[in-house]
Amino acid sequence: MAAAGRDVPRLLYLGPFATMADRFAVAPLLIPMAASFHVSLVAVSGVASLYYLAYGLMPTLYGVLADRFGRVRVIRVALVGTALADALSALSPNLTALLVARFVTGGIACGVFPTTLVYLADRFPFKVRQQAIANVLVFVALGTTAGTLGAGLTAHVSSWRFFFLIPGAIALAVAIGLRGMPESLLARSSQNPLKQVATVVRNGWAVLVLALSVINGAVMFGFVTYLAPALEANGQSPAIAGVVVASYGVSVLVCTRAFGYVARRTRAALILAGGATMLLIGYAIAGTTQSVVTILVASLLAGGAYAFMQSTFQTWATDVVPEARGTATALFATAIFTGAALATSAVAGLASANRYSPLFVIAALVTMPVLIFGSLARWRYPGSDAIGRLTPEC
Numbered sequence: 490m491a492a493a494g495r496d497v498p499r500l501l502y503l504g505p506f507a508t509m510a511d512r513f514a515v516a517p518l519l520i521p522m523a524a525s526f527h528v529s530l531v532a533v534s535g536v537a538s539l540y541y542l543a544y545g546l547m548p549t550l551y552g553v554l555a556d557r558f559g560r561v562r563v564i565r566v567a568l569v570g571t572a573l574a575d576a577l578s579a580l581s582p583n584l585t586a587l588l589v590a591r592f593v594t595g596g597i598a599c600g601v602f603p604t605t606l607v608y609l610a611d612r613f614p615f616k617v618r619q620q621a622i623a624n625v626l627v628f629v630a631l632g633t634t635a636g637t638l639g640a641g642l643t644a645h646v647s648s649w650r651f652f653f654l655i656p657g658a659i660a661l662a663v664a665i666g667l668r669g670m671p672e673s674l675l676a677r678s679s680q681n682p683l684k685q686v687a688t689v690v691r692n693g694w695a696v697l698v699l700a701l702s703v704i705n706g707a708v709m710f711g712f713v714t715y716l717a718p719a720l721e722a723n724g725q726s727p728a729i730a731g732v733v734v735a736s737y738g739v740s741v742l743v744c745t746r747a748f749g750y751v752a753r754r755t756r757a758a759l760i761l762a763g764g765a766t767m768l769l770i771g772y773a774i775a776g777t778t779q780s781v782v783t784i785l786v787a788s789l790l791a792g793g794a795y796a797f798m799q800s801t802f803q804t805w806a807t808d809v810v811p812e813a814r815g816t817a818t819a820l821f822a823t824a825i826f827t828g829a830a831l832a833t834s835a836v837a838g839l840a841s842a843n844r845y846s847p848l849f850v851i852a853a854l855v856t857m858p859v860l861i862f863g864s865l866a867r868w869r870y871p872g873s874d875a876i877g878r879l880t881p882e883c
Contacts, residue, residue, distance in 0.1 A: 497612055497621075498670055502628035503663045504568055505605055509632030509674055511656040511705055513576060513738070514640035515540065515591075516717040517731040518652070521644040526584040530718065531841040533584065537714050538593050538833040543595035544704070545826030547670040552601035552607070552819025553682040559672045560608040561817070567600030568664035574598070575657030579650045595826075601660075602629075603822040607815045610675035610807035618807065622746040623800050630745060630792070632656075635737025641731015685816045694870060695809040695817055699824045701863050702802060706766060706825035708859060709799055710851035711832025713737070719779040719845040733785050740792025757801050758868035764798025765860035767791075769853050776849035787849075798859070801867065808872060879883065 515537045523533040574594035579693045581587035606622060613621040635655070640772070643652040689695045716737075720730040751760060771790030774783050806821035807814055839848040 490524035492544070496530075497609065498667075500663060500666050501564075501605060501670065502609065502625050503659060504564055504667075505602040505625060506628040506632035506635075507656040507659040507663060508571060508601045509520070509570070509629050510636035510639070510659070510669040511571065511594065511598060511653065512540065512544075513636035514652050514656070516714050516734060517637055517721075517727050518649045519643055519714075519718050520614075520658070520721045521649045521727050522584075522587070525649065526587075528584055529841055531837050534593055534801035534833060534837040534840065537590050538830050538837070539592040541710065541826045541830035541833055543592045544599040545823045545828075545830055546601050547596040548599045548819035548826075549686065550819070551604055552816040553609055553685055555604050555815035555819070556685060556813065557682075560604050560611070561667060561670050561672050563600055563604045564608070565664045565667050567597055567604070567669075568660040570597035571601065572657040572661035572664070575653040575660070579653040579657075581650075599822055599826070603818050604815070606803055606807055607818050608673050610814055618804050620749050620752060622804050622807075623745050623752070623796070626745045626748075626796060626800055627742060630738045630741030630796075632738070632743060633792075634735045634787045637731050637738065638735035639731075639832035641717070641727045641729075641735075644731075645726055645728035668802065682709050685813050689810050689811045689817045689820055692810050695820075696803070697866055698809055698822055699804055701859060701866065702806070702821055702824035703828040703831075704855060705799070705802055705859050705863070706828025708772075708828075708852060708856045709791075709795060710786070710825065710829035710848065712772065712836065712855075714829075714833050715840050715848060716775065716784050716788055716791075717843065719775070719849075720781065720784050722840075722843045723779050724843065725781065729781070733781055734788050736785055737788040740789040741796050742792075744793045744796035748800065748843055756868070757804075758795050758864050761801040762860060762864035764794040764796070764801065764855060765863065768794035768798065769856040769860060772849045772853035772856060776846050776853060779845050798863075802863075805867065805870065838867035 519530060519533055522536060523530050551563055571594060574590060574597050577586060577590040578594060581590050605625060610618060640652045717730040718732045720733060721727060767790040771787035775787035777783060801802045806818050812818040836848045
């Protein structure tokens with residue numbers, strides 16, 4: 490490892506905090522945005538789906554750059570770009586400009602969190618890496634809570650525009666503060682970027698993880714977008730919807746703190762299965778009726794799923810191709826947010842028609858393959874160290 494894990498500065502974790510606050514702010518702002526621009530929810534849902542699409546398309550580029558130029562440089566440049574794109578979002582004069590601004594924001598912000606995971610993967614061995622990733626998820630949880638709660642309250646008392654300036658300012662401050670952070674990449678890749686990608690896609694385990702991640706992205710990030718609009722469609726204010734859905738972040742925070750205890754006593758496959766089960770049950774409950782209580786329970790269960798299921802996938806993705814870790818992790822992010830974009834767009838019509846019950850039932854059904862096939866695959870995965878020991882004998 491480049492350095493001991495204890496040398497990782499906590500300031501690094503504020504980068505994911507800022508980008509998560511920015512990303513999760515969108516859900517409680519969709520209906521206020523639609524009202525502001527006098528358009529339908531279907532039209533304004535592009536603010537979320539285009540962000541996810543860009544977030545899914547661009548990480549591969551950042552992964553290649555991180556393997557070539559270093560993790561720290563990529564993180565800092567992406568943070569500065571996020572700050573500028575957030576300013577454009579706040580100043581957008583019409584829906585078209587906002588759609589472009591959020592697409593740009595997603596395409597830049599995606600360089601922060603995945604590269605942070607790569608940095609941590611460089612510093613921590615696989616057996617303890619998931620705990621290190623769980624620690625950064627504390628800041629992800631806080632950012633998620635700040636985004637959903639802060640955005641809802643801001644839209645209620647003022648305008649949806651103002652909130653985007655807050656994560657942008659934090660991102661800029663973190664970029665400046667990380668000037669002296671040591672680089673974790675010891676050997677910079679000089680390989681052709683296409684060959685780096687080919688190295689990943691020739692690995693069977695990597696392909697399986699990426700395929701599962703598309704579905705995982707749909708259920709973990711795509712359908713979740715409609716929890717807040719479901720409440721607003723039933724008469725609740727953006728502030729109330731934001732407070733209720735902010736419980737997602739609180740749940741991530743609580744479950745992340747419990748993760749270390751669970752991880753020391755439970756196999757990763759069972760942790761993944763537990764998280765997927767929580768998400769499935771949450772969607773099933775939300776599918777019955779969209780009241781404050783049911784959406785609150787669904788949000789809490791979804792937060793638990795993020796802490797247990799998503800962290801397992803994230804750790805898995807950093808291990809499948811260690812010689813091209815930046816690229817592999819970036820492709821993982823691409824798969825996740827491609828799935829999120831597809832899911833958000835696919836059910837936008839149901840949301841616009843206020844048919845949230847079938848929307849969440851579909852979400853529950855789509856979660857089942859992640860629960861079944863994801864858990865079985867993770868159970869059989871030996872880890873890159875074991876694979877490396879077996880390779881000479883194969």
